[in-house]
Amino acid sequence: MTKHSRPTPQPGIMDIELYEGGASKVEGVDNVVKLSSNENPLGPSEAAIKAYGRAGHDLHRYPNTDHRALRAAIGEIHGLDPDRIICGAGSDEIINLLCQAYAGPKDEVIYPEHGFSMYKISALAAGATPVAVRERERTVDVDEILADVSRKTRLVFIANPANPTSTMVGKKELARLARELPKHVVLVLDGAYAEYVETFDGGASLVERFPNVVMTRTFSKIYGLGGLRIGWGFAAKDIIDVLNRIRGPFNLSTTQLDVAEAAVRDQAHLERCRTENARLRAWLAEALAEHGVPSDTSCTNFVLARFQNESEAEAVDGHLKSNGIIVRRVGGYGLPHCLRITVGDEPSVRRVAHLIGEFKGANADG
Numbered sequence: 558m559t560k561h562s563r564p565t566p567q568p569g570i571m572d573i574e575l576y577e578g579g580a581s582k583v584e585g586v587d588n589v590v591k592l593s594s595n596e597n598p599l600g601p602s603e604a605a606i607k608a609y610g611r612a613g614h615d616l617h618r619y620p621n622t623d624h625r626a627l628r629a630a631i632g633e634i635h636g637l638d639p640d641r642i643i644c645g646a647g648s649d650e651i652i653n654l655l656c657q658a659y660a661g662p663k664d665e666v667i668y669p670e671h672g673f674s675m676y677k678i679s680a681l682a683a684g685a686t687p688v689a690v691r692e693r694e695r696t697v698d699v700d701e702i703l704a705d706v707s708r709k710t711r712l713v714f715i716a717n718p719a720n721p722t723s724t725m726v727g728k729k730e731l732a733r734l735a736r737e738l739p740k741h742v743v744l745v746l747d748g749a750y751a752e753y754v755e756t757f758d759g760g761a762s763l764v765e766r767f768p769n770v771v772m773t774r775t776f777s778k779i780y781g782l783g784g785l786r787i788g789w790g791f792a793a794k795d796i797i798d799v800l801n802r803i804r805g806p807f808n809l810s811t812t813q814l815d816v817a818e819a820a821v822r823d824q825a826h827l828e829r830c831r832t833e834n835a836r837l838r839a840w841l842a843e844a845l846a847e848h849g850v851p852s853d854t855s856c857t858n859f860v861l862a863r864f865q866n867e868s869e870a871e872a873v874d875g876h877l878k879s880n881g882i883i884v885r886r887v888g889g890y891g892l893p894h895c896l897r898i899t900v901g902d903e904p905s906v907r908r909v910a911h912l913i914g915e916f917k918g919a920n921a922d923g
């Protein structure tokens with residue numbers, strides 16, 4: 558006899574709210590422009606697309622389990638030791654593995670209040686207690702994090718630059734966080750948008766200095782491969798060894814491995830994407846400001862537009878939607894008065910700015 562009359566999930570699991578991806582359809586509107594998932598409007602590199610075609614011929618083969626070729630390519634491009642790299646199905650998988658490996662019941666996992674939702678989901682999935690800490694002006698606050706660290710803390714997650722705020726913690730502050738955290742706490746620096754900041758290494762140099770710091774990266778954003786599901790982590794060898802024990806041996810398909818390798822070797826494509834994103838991002842932020850819509854200086858491929866209140870954000874979202882543009886509501890991230898707008902291609906960026914200006918103009922007197 559068991560004490561339950563039906564199958565019962567592990568504690569924490571029923572507290573998980575299902576992840577909601579950016580919408581891609583509007584009822585009754587054709588040709589929608591999706592600016593809700595921070596996808597790269599230029600798409601993947603031609604080399605990646607070619608590799609995708611070639612991979613079809615080998616689909617009867619199991620993939621290799623050690624990801625050697627991809628890790629070597631990443632190591633070469635970033636100047637990192639491939640033996641300290643782990644690859645996963647998106648950086649989401651790395652985040653999951655970290656929680657599974659280092660946090661359990663009664664342990665705490667810290668993340669900033671507006672932080673990426675996967676941190677909380679993965680913490681709960683591991684049975685751990687998620688702890689959201691305050692930010693200052695939509696920016697990660699190192700002092701708040703340090704103040705909330707307790708003997709129960711096992712992991713601290715921050716995205717730098719962050720989603721959905723688009724802001725960044727400076728180099729000195731980041732180093733201070735790494736230095737002042739207790740040595741038993743794993744600090745995860747999620748670098749999903751690191752490539753958009755030309756001079757930023759995503760935190761790799763901190764990983765080199767501190768054995769408890771992990772950097773995660775993804776192919777979903779600047780590489781334009783969100784549909785492929787590829788990400789990676791860089792950490793001390795013993796952390797990588799721990800994660801590899803719980804990683805599924807065949808977590809990545811041959812297709813994923815080959816395409817990602819081709820993508821990372823095409824740094825010219827990445828440069829083009831970064832330059833184009835920076836240009837259109839500046840234009841969009843400026844245009845919004847002219848319409849009375851402020852945003853923080855973005856270090857990413859999206860702009861977090863701030864409206865007067867939740868109802869204005871909702872009304873603007875409705876106006877955009879009825880005109881075929883989907884952006885992201887971020888009430889679930891504690892930012893109900895904001896809309897997160899991905900920097901799309903030039904026509905869509907112009908269109909979204911125009912529509913918001915139209916809304917603001919029409920509502921200027923009330």
Ligand SMILES: *Cc1c(COP(=O)(O)O)cnc(C)c1O
Pocket residue numbers: 595646647648649650673716719720747749774775776777778783786787788
């Ligand atoms: C998009 C994003 C990721 C990437 O997730 P993948 O699983 O690699 O697609 C990770 N962290 C943050 C903060 C993101 O915005």
